[in-house]
Amino acid sequence: MKGPRGTQDLLPGVTEKWQYVEDKLKNLSMRYNYQEIRTPIFEHTELFQRGVGDTTDIVQKEMYTFTDKGDRSITLRPEGTASVVRSFVQHKLFGLPSQPTKLFYIGPMFRYERPQQGRMRQFVQYGVEALGSEDPAIDAEVMALALEAYKQLGLKSLKLVINSLGDIDSRNAHRQALIEHFSSVKEELCGDCQGRLEKNPLRILDCKKDRNHPSMQTAPSILEYLNDYSRNYFEQVKRYLDVMGISYVVDQNLVRGLDYYNHTAFEIMSDAEGFGAITTLSGGGRYNGLVSDLGGPETPGIGFALSIERLLMALEAENISLPIKESIDCYVIALGEEANLKAAAIVQQLRQQGIQVDKDYQNKKMKAQFKAADRLQAKFVLVLGEDELAKNEVAVKEMETGNQENIKLDVLTDYLISKL
Protein backbone atom coordinates (compact mmCIF):
# COMPACT_ATOMS: atom_id res chain seq x y z
CA MET A 1 0.00 0.00 0.00
CA LYS A 2 1.14 3.44 -0.85
CA GLY A 3 -0.30 6.80 -0.02
CA PRO A 4 -2.06 8.60 -2.87
CA ARG A 5 0.04 10.39 -5.44
CA GLY A 6 1.29 13.78 -4.42
CA THR A 7 0.86 13.18 -0.71
CA GLN A 8 3.56 12.59 1.84
CA ASP A 9 3.93 11.22 5.32
CA LEU A 10 5.91 13.38 7.66
CA LEU A 11 7.85 11.06 9.93
CA PRO A 12 9.70 11.55 13.19
CA GLY A 13 12.85 13.40 12.36
CA VAL A 14 11.09 15.85 10.07
CA THR A 15 7.96 16.56 12.10
CA GLU A 16 10.26 18.32 14.56
CA LYS A 17 11.22 20.74 11.81
CA TRP A 18 7.60 21.37 10.97
CA GLN A 19 6.75 22.00 14.59
CA TYR A 20 9.63 24.41 14.91
CA VAL A 21 8.69 26.34 11.79
CA GLU A 22 4.98 26.42 12.60
CA ASP A 23 5.80 27.67 16.04
CA LYS A 24 7.94 30.45 14.63
CA LEU A 25 5.20 31.46 12.22
CA LYS A 26 2.60 31.61 14.95
CA ASN A 27 4.89 33.77 17.03
CA LEU A 28 5.58 36.01 14.09
CA SER A 29 1.86 36.46 13.54
CA MET A 30 1.39 37.50 17.12
CA ARG A 31 4.21 40.02 16.87
CA TYR A 32 2.40 41.66 13.97
CA ASN A 33 -0.92 41.24 15.77
CA TYR A 34 -2.55 38.76 13.42
CA GLN A 35 -4.91 36.29 15.09
CA GLU A 36 -5.46 32.72 14.08
CA ILE A 37 -8.52 31.62 12.15
CA ARG A 38 -9.32 27.99 11.39
CA THR A 39 -11.75 27.27 8.60
CA PRO A 40 -12.85 23.88 7.22
CA ILE A 41 -10.67 22.17 4.66
CA PHE A 42 -13.68 21.67 2.39
CA GLU A 43 -16.16 24.24 1.19
CA HIS A 44 -18.97 24.56 -1.31
CA THR A 45 -17.44 24.39 -4.76
CA GLU A 46 -19.18 27.62 -5.63
CA LEU A 47 -17.05 29.55 -3.16
CA PHE A 48 -13.91 28.93 -5.18
CA GLN A 49 -15.62 29.42 -8.51
CA ARG A 50 -16.77 32.84 -7.41
CA GLY A 51 -13.80 33.74 -5.26
CA VAL A 52 -10.75 32.40 -7.03
CA GLY A 53 -12.27 32.84 -10.47
CA ASP A 54 -14.00 30.54 -12.91
CA THR A 55 -11.40 30.95 -15.61
CA THR A 56 -8.31 30.27 -13.53
CA ASP A 57 -6.33 27.06 -13.91
CA ILE A 58 -6.84 26.34 -10.24
CA VAL A 59 -10.60 26.22 -10.64
CA GLN A 60 -10.71 24.77 -14.12
CA LYS A 61 -8.39 21.84 -13.73
CA GLU A 62 -6.85 21.59 -10.30
CA MET A 63 -9.67 21.24 -7.81
CA TYR A 64 -10.53 18.18 -5.79
CA THR A 65 -14.28 18.32 -6.27
CA PHE A 66 -16.83 15.66 -5.35
CA THR A 67 -20.49 15.27 -4.62
CA ASP A 68 -21.33 14.38 -1.04
CA LYS A 69 -24.16 12.16 0.13
CA GLY A 70 -26.48 15.12 0.35
CA ASP A 71 -25.85 15.83 -3.32
CA ARG A 72 -23.82 18.95 -2.60
CA SER A 73 -20.81 19.84 -4.70
CA ILE A 74 -17.90 20.01 -2.30
CA THR A 75 -14.30 21.02 -2.96
CA LEU A 76 -11.16 20.50 -0.92
CA ARG A 77 -9.80 24.00 -0.54
CA PRO A 78 -7.09 24.86 -3.07
CA GLU A 79 -6.08 28.02 -1.22
CA GLY A 80 -6.93 29.90 1.94
CA THR A 81 -8.14 33.37 1.08
CA ALA A 82 -11.60 32.47 -0.21
CA SER A 83 -12.45 30.56 2.96
CA VAL A 84 -11.18 33.30 5.22
CA VAL A 85 -13.20 35.92 3.40
CA ARG A 86 -16.27 33.69 3.44
CA SER A 87 -15.90 33.31 7.18
CA PHE A 88 -15.31 37.04 7.60
CA VAL A 89 -18.58 37.72 5.82
CA GLN A 90 -20.57 34.91 7.42
CA HIS A 91 -19.64 35.93 10.96
CA LYS A 92 -19.81 39.65 10.20
CA LEU A 93 -16.31 40.24 11.48
CA PHE A 94 -16.47 43.61 9.71
CA GLY A 95 -18.73 44.68 12.55
CA LEU A 96 -16.16 44.10 15.27
CA PRO A 97 -14.79 47.24 16.89
CA SER A 98 -11.15 46.62 16.05
CA GLN A 99 -10.48 47.09 12.37
CA PRO A 100 -8.79 46.17 10.16
CA THR A 101 -9.34 42.49 10.86
CA LYS A 102 -5.95 40.82 10.82
CA LEU A 103 -6.01 37.05 10.53
CA PHE A 104 -3.58 34.21 9.90
CA TYR A 105 -4.09 30.57 9.09
CA ILE A 106 -1.99 27.49 8.62
CA GLY A 107 -3.16 24.21 7.19
CA PRO A 108 -3.35 21.82 4.26
CA MET A 109 -4.45 22.86 0.77
CA PHE A 110 -5.25 20.56 -2.15
CA ARG A 111 -4.57 20.90 -5.84
CA TYR A 112 -4.80 18.18 -8.43
CA GLU A 113 -1.54 18.70 -10.28
CA ARG A 114 1.33 16.65 -11.58
CA PRO A 115 3.55 16.38 -8.53
CA GLN A 116 7.13 17.54 -8.41
CA GLN A 117 9.49 18.46 -5.68
CA GLY A 118 7.95 21.45 -3.92
CA ARG A 119 4.61 20.79 -5.55
CA MET A 120 2.42 18.30 -3.75
CA ARG A 121 -1.26 17.59 -4.20
CA GLN A 122 -1.65 18.16 -0.51
CA PHE A 123 0.57 20.88 0.82
CA VAL A 124 0.57 23.23 3.76
CA GLN A 125 0.18 26.95 3.51
CA TYR A 126 0.62 29.64 6.08
CA GLY A 127 -0.99 32.92 5.18
CA VAL A 128 -2.30 36.18 6.53
CA GLU A 129 -5.20 38.38 5.50
CA ALA A 130 -5.80 41.99 6.51
CA LEU A 131 -9.37 43.03 5.82
CA GLY A 132 -10.84 46.49 6.06
CA SER A 133 -7.94 48.78 5.25
CA GLU A 134 -6.88 50.43 2.05
CA ASP A 135 -3.85 52.08 3.56
CA PRO A 136 -0.66 51.49 1.57
CA ALA A 137 1.05 51.04 4.91
CA ILE A 138 -0.72 47.77 5.48
CA ASP A 139 0.39 46.50 2.08
CA ALA A 140 3.91 47.18 3.24
CA GLU A 141 3.22 45.52 6.57
CA VAL A 142 2.07 42.31 4.91
CA MET A 143 5.19 42.23 2.74
CA ALA A 144 7.37 42.94 5.75
CA LEU A 145 5.77 40.05 7.60
CA ALA A 146 6.18 37.76 4.62
CA LEU A 147 9.88 38.53 4.40
CA GLU A 148 10.36 38.24 8.13
CA ALA A 149 8.86 34.75 8.04
CA TYR A 150 11.93 33.65 6.11
CA LYS A 151 14.53 35.95 7.59
CA GLN A 152 13.82 34.90 11.17
CA LEU A 153 14.81 31.37 10.17
CA GLY A 154 18.08 32.56 8.72
CA LEU A 155 17.29 32.64 5.01
CA LYS A 156 19.24 35.19 3.03
CA SER A 157 18.78 34.59 -0.68
CA LEU A 158 15.46 36.34 -0.91
CA LYS A 159 14.03 38.66 -3.49
CA LEU A 160 10.85 40.66 -3.09
CA VAL A 161 9.23 41.37 -6.43
CA ILE A 162 6.33 43.78 -6.62
CA ASN A 163 3.97 45.12 -9.20
CA SER A 164 0.68 46.93 -9.43
CA LEU A 165 -2.15 45.41 -11.37
CA GLY A 166 -4.25 48.52 -11.02
CA ASP A 167 -7.97 48.43 -10.50
CA ILE A 168 -10.36 46.38 -12.58
CA ASP A 169 -10.68 49.03 -15.29
CA SER A 170 -6.94 49.53 -15.64
CA ARG A 171 -6.44 45.82 -15.79
CA ASN A 172 -8.99 45.28 -18.50
CA ALA A 173 -7.75 48.18 -20.58
CA HIS A 174 -4.21 46.88 -20.38
CA ARG A 175 -5.32 43.38 -21.23
CA GLN A 176 -7.14 44.61 -24.28
CA ALA A 177 -4.10 46.58 -25.38
CA LEU A 178 -1.91 43.51 -25.05
CA ILE A 179 -4.24 41.38 -27.11
CA GLU A 180 -4.25 43.97 -29.86
CA HIS A 181 -0.51 44.39 -29.69
CA PHE A 182 0.31 40.70 -30.00
CA SER A 183 -2.48 39.76 -32.40
CA SER A 184 -0.58 41.24 -35.30
CA VAL A 185 2.39 38.93 -34.69
CA LYS A 186 0.46 35.96 -33.38
CA GLU A 187 1.81 33.56 -36.00
CA GLU A 188 5.39 34.31 -34.97
CA LEU A 189 4.85 33.42 -31.32
CA CYS A 190 5.30 30.00 -29.78
CA GLY A 191 2.36 27.65 -29.37
CA ASP A 192 1.98 28.38 -25.69
CA CYS A 193 1.81 32.09 -26.32
CA GLN A 194 -0.77 31.72 -29.03
CA GLY A 195 -2.92 30.05 -26.45
CA ARG A 196 -2.12 32.68 -23.86
CA LEU A 197 -3.20 35.49 -26.14
CA GLU A 198 -6.88 35.15 -25.31
CA LYS A 199 -6.58 33.48 -21.96
CA ASN A 200 -3.88 35.39 -20.19
CA PRO A 201 -1.99 37.80 -22.46
CA LEU A 202 0.08 39.16 -19.60
CA ARG A 203 1.89 35.84 -19.42
CA ILE A 204 3.28 36.32 -22.90
CA LEU A 205 5.55 38.99 -21.50
CA ASP A 206 7.67 36.56 -19.53
CA CYS A 207 7.65 33.68 -21.97
CA LYS A 208 11.03 31.99 -22.08
CA LYS A 209 10.87 31.17 -25.78
CA ASP A 210 9.61 34.44 -27.16
CA ARG A 211 11.76 36.55 -24.90
CA ASN A 212 13.71 38.08 -27.77
CA HIS A 213 10.84 38.69 -30.13
CA PRO A 214 10.86 42.37 -31.18
CA SER A 215 7.26 42.83 -30.13
CA MET A 216 8.32 42.36 -26.50
CA GLN A 217 10.15 45.67 -26.44
CA THR A 218 7.18 47.64 -27.65
CA ALA A 219 4.51 45.86 -25.65
CA PRO A 220 2.24 48.13 -23.60
CA SER A 221 3.18 48.31 -19.93
CA ILE A 222 0.64 48.01 -17.14
CA LEU A 223 2.08 51.11 -15.58
CA GLU A 224 0.90 53.17 -18.56
CA TYR A 225 -2.60 51.97 -17.93
CA LEU A 226 -2.82 52.71 -14.25
CA ASN A 227 -5.17 55.52 -13.42
CA ASP A 228 -4.05 58.29 -11.08
CA TYR A 229 -5.38 56.59 -7.98
CA SER A 230 -3.70 53.29 -8.77
CA ARG A 231 -0.43 54.90 -9.72
CA ASN A 232 -0.40 57.00 -6.59
CA TYR A 233 -1.27 54.02 -4.42
CA PHE A 234 1.61 52.04 -5.85
CA GLU A 235 3.97 54.95 -5.24
CA GLN A 236 2.84 55.13 -1.64
CA VAL A 237 3.40 51.42 -1.12
CA LYS A 238 6.95 51.78 -2.41
CA ARG A 239 7.56 54.74 -0.14
CA TYR A 240 6.49 52.75 2.86
CA LEU A 241 8.76 49.91 1.87
CA ASP A 242 11.64 52.33 1.47
CA VAL A 243 11.05 53.86 4.86
CA MET A 244 10.88 50.41 6.45
CA GLY A 245 14.22 49.49 4.92
CA ILE A 246 12.80 46.76 2.71
CA SER A 247 14.41 46.34 -0.66
CA TYR A 248 12.39 45.18 -3.63
CA VAL A 249 12.35 44.90 -7.39
CA VAL A 250 9.51 46.14 -9.55
CA ASP A 251 8.58 43.64 -12.23
CA GLN A 252 5.88 44.86 -14.58
CA ASN A 253 5.38 41.32 -15.81
CA LEU A 254 4.51 39.90 -12.44
CA VAL A 255 1.15 38.21 -12.78
CA ARG A 256 -0.84 36.32 -10.21
CA GLY A 257 -2.89 33.31 -11.06
CA LEU A 258 -6.01 34.14 -9.14
CA ASP A 259 -8.67 36.47 -10.45
CA TYR A 260 -9.30 38.40 -7.28
CA TYR A 261 -6.06 40.36 -7.23
CA ASN A 262 -5.84 44.05 -7.99
CA HIS A 263 -3.46 46.87 -7.16
CA THR A 264 -0.51 45.50 -5.17
CA ALA A 265 0.83 42.12 -6.20
CA PHE A 266 4.03 40.58 -4.93
CA GLU A 267 6.09 37.43 -4.74
CA ILE A 268 9.05 36.34 -2.71
CA MET A 269 11.54 34.30 -4.67
CA SER A 270 14.64 32.41 -3.69
CA ASP A 271 17.96 33.09 -5.36
CA ALA A 272 19.52 29.98 -3.87
CA GLU A 273 21.25 27.45 -6.08
CA GLY A 274 19.54 24.24 -6.97
CA PHE A 275 15.99 25.45 -6.82
CA GLY A 276 15.04 24.35 -10.29
CA ALA A 277 11.75 25.43 -11.75
CA ILE A 278 10.28 26.30 -8.39
CA THR A 279 11.56 29.67 -7.33
CA THR A 280 8.50 31.32 -5.90
CA LEU A 281 8.39 30.82 -2.17
CA SER A 282 5.29 32.84 -1.54
CA GLY A 283 2.96 35.32 -3.13
CA GLY A 284 0.15 37.65 -2.34
CA GLY A 285 -1.61 40.83 -3.14
CA ARG A 286 -4.58 43.07 -2.72
CA TYR A 287 -8.13 41.94 -3.42
CA ASN A 288 -10.45 44.88 -2.95
CA GLY A 289 -13.50 43.39 -4.63
CA LEU A 290 -13.51 39.96 -3.06
CA VAL A 291 -15.46 40.63 0.12
CA SER A 292 -18.34 42.22 -1.76
CA ASP A 293 -18.19 39.49 -4.41
CA LEU A 294 -18.82 37.00 -1.65
CA GLY A 295 -21.77 38.89 -0.30
CA GLY A 296 -20.17 41.18 2.25
CA PRO A 297 -19.96 44.95 2.38
CA GLU A 298 -17.48 46.76 0.17
CA THR A 299 -14.28 45.96 2.05
CA PRO A 300 -10.68 46.16 0.88
CA GLY A 301 -8.26 43.36 1.69
CA ILE A 302 -4.70 42.18 1.24
CA GLY A 303 -2.91 38.98 2.09
CA PHE A 304 -0.26 36.50 1.18
CA ALA A 305 0.48 32.83 1.54
CA LEU A 306 3.62 30.73 1.74
CA SER A 307 4.15 27.02 1.50
CA ILE A 308 5.89 25.31 4.37
CA GLU A 309 7.27 22.66 2.02
CA ARG A 310 9.03 25.28 -0.07
CA LEU A 311 10.20 27.12 3.00
CA LEU A 312 11.89 23.94 4.22
CA MET A 313 13.37 23.40 0.76
CA ALA A 314 14.81 26.88 0.86
CA LEU A 315 16.37 26.18 4.25
CA GLU A 316 17.99 23.10 2.82
CA ALA A 317 19.20 24.93 -0.26
CA GLU A 318 20.93 27.45 1.97
CA ASN A 319 22.22 24.75 4.27
CA ILE A 320 20.50 26.10 7.32
CA SER A 321 19.86 23.66 10.13
CA LEU A 322 17.18 24.40 12.67
CA PRO A 323 18.04 24.35 16.37
CA ILE A 324 16.12 21.23 17.23
CA LYS A 325 16.74 19.41 20.47
CA GLU A 326 17.85 15.87 19.79
CA SER A 327 18.85 14.71 23.21
CA ILE A 328 16.92 13.22 26.08
CA ASP A 329 17.45 14.08 29.74
CA CYS A 330 17.69 10.67 31.22
CA TYR A 331 17.72 6.92 30.44
CA VAL A 332 17.19 4.23 33.01
CA ILE A 333 19.08 0.95 32.75
CA ALA A 334 17.75 -1.92 34.79
CA LEU A 335 19.27 -5.35 35.33
CA GLY A 336 17.03 -8.17 36.46
CA GLU A 337 13.38 -8.58 37.23
CA GLU A 338 13.33 -6.76 40.56
CA ALA A 339 15.28 -3.88 39.14
CA ASN A 340 12.93 -3.60 36.21
CA LEU A 341 9.96 -3.23 38.50
CA LYS A 342 11.73 -0.56 40.50
CA ALA A 343 12.86 1.14 37.29
CA ALA A 344 9.30 1.48 36.08
CA ALA A 345 8.41 3.20 39.34
CA ILE A 346 11.39 5.54 39.07
CA VAL A 347 10.62 6.42 35.48
CA GLN A 348 7.04 7.22 36.40
CA GLN A 349 8.13 9.39 39.30
CA LEU A 350 10.71 11.33 37.31
CA ARG A 351 8.31 12.00 34.49
CA GLN A 352 5.77 13.39 36.88
CA GLN A 353 8.45 15.78 38.07
CA GLY A 354 8.88 17.03 34.51
CA ILE A 355 12.04 15.15 33.66
CA GLN A 356 12.27 13.63 30.20
CA VAL A 357 13.13 9.99 30.65
CA ASP A 358 12.93 6.65 28.89
CA LYS A 359 13.96 3.08 29.56
CA ASP A 360 14.53 -0.23 27.77
CA TYR A 361 11.51 -2.34 26.85
CA GLN A 362 13.24 -5.12 24.96
CA ASN A 363 15.03 -6.97 27.71
CA LYS A 364 18.39 -5.96 26.40
CA LYS A 365 21.67 -6.60 28.10
CA MET A 366 23.40 -3.76 29.82
CA LYS A 367 25.73 -3.05 26.97
CA ALA A 368 22.88 -2.82 24.52
CA GLN A 369 20.98 -0.59 26.91
CA PHE A 370 23.93 1.74 27.05
CA LYS A 371 23.99 1.83 23.28
CA ALA A 372 20.33 2.72 23.25
CA ALA A 373 21.03 5.50 25.74
CA ASP A 374 23.81 6.74 23.51
CA ARG A 375 21.61 6.74 20.47
CA LEU A 376 19.09 8.85 22.32
CA GLN A 377 21.89 11.14 23.42
CA ALA A 378 20.86 10.77 27.02
CA LYS A 379 22.51 13.29 29.30
CA PHE A 380 22.25 10.99 32.31
CA VAL A 381 22.02 7.25 32.61
CA LEU A 382 20.66 5.71 35.79
CA VAL A 383 21.92 2.18 36.43
CA LEU A 384 19.82 0.03 38.68
CA GLY A 385 21.07 -3.45 39.54
CA GLU A 386 20.91 -5.71 42.54
CA ASP A 387 23.58 -3.86 44.47
CA GLU A 388 21.86 -0.50 44.09
CA LEU A 389 18.50 -2.04 44.80
CA ALA A 390 19.75 -3.44 48.08
CA LYS A 391 21.08 -0.06 49.15
CA ASN A 392 18.03 1.85 47.95
CA GLU A 393 20.06 3.92 45.58
CA VAL A 394 20.89 4.25 41.94
CA ALA A 395 24.10 4.87 40.02
CA VAL A 396 23.84 8.13 38.10
CA LYS A 397 26.26 8.50 35.24
CA GLU A 398 26.76 11.73 33.36
CA MET A 399 27.42 10.52 29.85
CA GLU A 400 29.45 13.42 28.56
CA THR A 401 32.03 13.33 31.35
CA GLY A 402 31.71 9.70 32.36
CA ASN A 403 31.44 10.72 36.00
CA GLN A 404 29.28 8.51 38.11
CA GLU A 405 28.01 8.58 41.66
CA ASN A 406 25.48 6.70 43.70
CA ILE A 407 22.42 8.63 44.77
CA LYS A 408 19.79 7.68 47.31
CA LEU A 409 16.39 7.22 45.71
CA ASP A 410 14.64 9.74 47.92
CA VAL A 411 16.85 12.57 46.71
CA LEU A 412 17.16 11.43 43.10
CA THR A 413 14.64 13.88 41.65
CA ASP A 414 16.23 16.87 43.34
CA TYR A 415 19.68 15.71 42.31
CA LEU A 416 18.71 15.41 38.65
CA ILE A 417 16.83 18.68 38.58
CA SER A 418 19.86 20.48 39.96
CA LYS A 419 22.06 18.92 37.30
CA LEU A 420 19.81 19.44 34.29
Place this chain on the structure above:
RNA sequence: GCGGUCGUGGUGAAGUGGUUAACACAUCGGAUUGUGGUUCCGACAUACGUGGGUUCGAUCCCCACCGGUCGCCCCA
Protein backbone atom coordinates in the same frame (compact mmCIF):
# COMPACT_ATOMS: atom_id res chain seq x y z
C1' G B 1 -2.61 17.81 -18.73
C1' C B 2 2.28 17.26 -22.14
C1' G B 3 7.59 15.60 -22.76
C1' G B 4 12.30 13.36 -20.67
C1' U B 5 14.32 10.11 -17.03
C1' C B 6 14.36 6.61 -13.09
C1' G B 7 12.19 2.43 -9.67
C1' U B 8 17.22 -3.82 -6.61
C1' G B 9 17.11 -5.55 1.47
C1' G B 10 15.81 -0.41 6.62
C1' U B 11 19.37 3.12 3.73
C1' G B 12 23.01 3.88 -0.22
C1' A B 13 24.51 1.21 -4.30
C1' A B 14 26.64 -3.01 -8.02
C1' G B 15 24.96 -6.66 -11.50
C1' U B 16 23.33 -10.65 -15.09
C1' G B 17 18.42 -13.69 -20.60
C1' G B 18 19.71 -19.35 -16.99
C1' U B 19 22.02 -23.13 -10.45
C1' U B 20 23.14 -19.71 -3.51
C1' A B 21 21.43 -11.49 -6.62
C1' A B 22 27.60 -8.34 -4.96
C1' C B 23 29.32 -4.58 -1.62
C1' A B 24 28.83 -0.71 2.08
C1' C B 25 26.11 1.55 6.05
C1' A B 26 22.46 0.39 9.61
C1' U B 27 20.61 -3.58 12.89
C1' C B 28 21.64 -7.86 16.11
C1' G B 29 25.32 -11.07 18.62
C1' G B 30 30.36 -12.10 20.35
C1' A B 31 35.54 -10.62 21.78
C1' U B 32 34.65 -7.58 27.08
C1' U B 33 29.66 -12.90 32.93
C1' G B 34 27.32 -5.05 35.73
C1' U B 35 29.05 0.35 32.22
C1' G B 36 28.38 3.64 25.96
C1' G B 37 30.64 6.26 21.57
C1' U B 38 36.60 3.04 18.78
C1' U B 39 38.37 -1.69 16.86
C1' C B 40 38.03 -6.87 15.35
C1' C B 41 34.93 -11.21 14.31
C1' G B 42 30.25 -13.26 13.11
C1' A B 43 24.95 -13.24 11.98
C1' C B 44 20.38 -11.46 10.10
C1' A B 45 17.31 -9.22 6.09
C1' U B 46 9.17 -9.79 3.44
C1' A B 47 14.98 -6.75 -2.02
C1' C B 48 14.64 -6.78 -8.09
C1' G B 49 7.42 -1.05 -8.10
C1' U B 50 2.69 -3.77 -10.19
C1' G B 51 0.35 -6.46 -14.17
C1' G B 52 0.72 -8.48 -18.84
C1' G B 53 3.79 -10.14 -23.13
C1' U B 54 8.25 -12.33 -25.77
C1' U B 55 11.16 -16.75 -24.32
C1' C B 56 12.53 -23.46 -22.76
C1' G B 57 13.72 -19.64 -18.90
C1' A B 58 12.98 -13.14 -17.31
C1' U B 59 15.47 -8.62 -12.06
C1' C B 60 17.55 -7.90 -17.09
C1' C B 61 13.99 -7.42 -23.50
C1' C B 62 8.77 -5.24 -24.97
C1' C B 63 3.96 -2.92 -23.45
C1' A B 64 0.69 -0.86 -19.94
C1' C B 65 -0.12 0.96 -15.24
C1' C B 66 1.65 2.91 -10.48
C1' G B 67 5.19 5.96 -8.05
C1' G B 68 9.52 9.32 -7.79
C1' U B 69 12.26 13.04 -10.31
C1' C B 70 13.40 16.92 -14.13
C1' G B 71 11.32 20.33 -17.67
C1' C B 72 6.60 22.62 -19.72
C1' C B 73 1.80 24.56 -18.22
C1' C B 74 0.51 26.78 -13.82
C1' C B 75 1.36 27.92 -8.94
C1' A B 76 2.69 28.08 -2.86
